[in-house]
């Protein structure tokens with residue numbers, strides 16, 4: 001059986017280094033916000049080419065903290081509208097709600113699964129104050145277009161990069177826009193491209209004020225112990241998780257490269273007219289701007305294809321079976337989203353299937369997956 005994601009095998013190469021970190025951790029006896037967290041924050045900011053990185057408890061909190069900090073800074077106000085793609089993992093939308101802001105859903109492009117910049121303008125009202133972009137499945141959204149619209153309408157841009165660690169750094173135009181705050185939320189949930197051994201997250205940004213407020217908010221709104229400047233929360237990056245992340249970060253680029261190699265094989269060798277491959281955009285350097293957190297195909301025979309793959313020893317998953325607006329959570333009187341219609345989003349959720357892709361998948365396994373797909 002080829003499992004969809006073999007986390008034990010993914011973490012195996014790092015086991016000795018993890019043991020070493022744990023030993024030092026026990027020897028040092030410093031458990032909260034220590035040297036491992038600071039070291040990771042410095043390394044990850046450098047990796048992302050941003051000025052600041054603030055470790056958080058998880059990716060959801062990273063998003064919430066960005067919005068809460070903008071509220072503290074007076075750049076957002078409770079009840080402001082935030083435009084967000086209708087087909088995202090629900091965390092993006094829940095984070096907006098958690099910060100007392102109003103999510104406004106916009107359809108994606110069927111081909112890329114990412115937010116359609118052409119549909120943003122019609123969603124803008126006098127209450128719209130921000131766009132939350134999601135780089136779904138590891139592919140960068142069309143940021144140049146989104147940024148243009150944001151500038152023209154005086155909107156903040158926040159990026160949910162929970163599935164896209166390392167995706168942006170080859171895109172030159174993207175990198176050199178250092179004037180932009182470029183504020184991104186990351187998750188290090190174990191299955192992400194950079195995964196901890198538990199919950200972990202971070203915010204990266206070039207905005208000094210925003211970084212300062214987030215740093216305070218994640219620790220009870222306190223910069224000096226027992227003095228509280230804001231109504232904060234507890235969402236610190238765990239010291240031990242930071243130690244594990246410090247072990248894995250240096251290998252993120254090579255792991256992403258391995259994912260790309262597998263994806264390129266899927267793209268060129270899967271040949272079956274019942275299967276629609278994802279449309280991938282190239283950056284200015286003519287490179288794929290995806291780090292392939294997931295490799296997501298579409299088919300109108302999803303149940304049959306999934307069963308056929310399973311019979312042939314290949315485990316697949318569906319990301320995601322139910323779009324956020326159709327979730328039971330949004331069926332109540334206060335959030336009557338269930339009756340809304342987002343045909344592209346719904347079609348995507350009906351047809352998508354995620355193939356195994358990870359740095360430890362062997363080329364023989366990839367051969368087998370392609371061969372089985374081509375005989376379906």
Ligand SMILES: *Cc1c(COP(=O)(O)O)cnc(C)c1O
Pocket residue numbers: 058059060061088089091092134160162163186187188189199200201
């Ligand atoms: C994983 C994920 C999150 C949330 O991250 P957690 O660490 O699980 O809180 C947010 N947005 C997207 C798109 C994700 O994939």
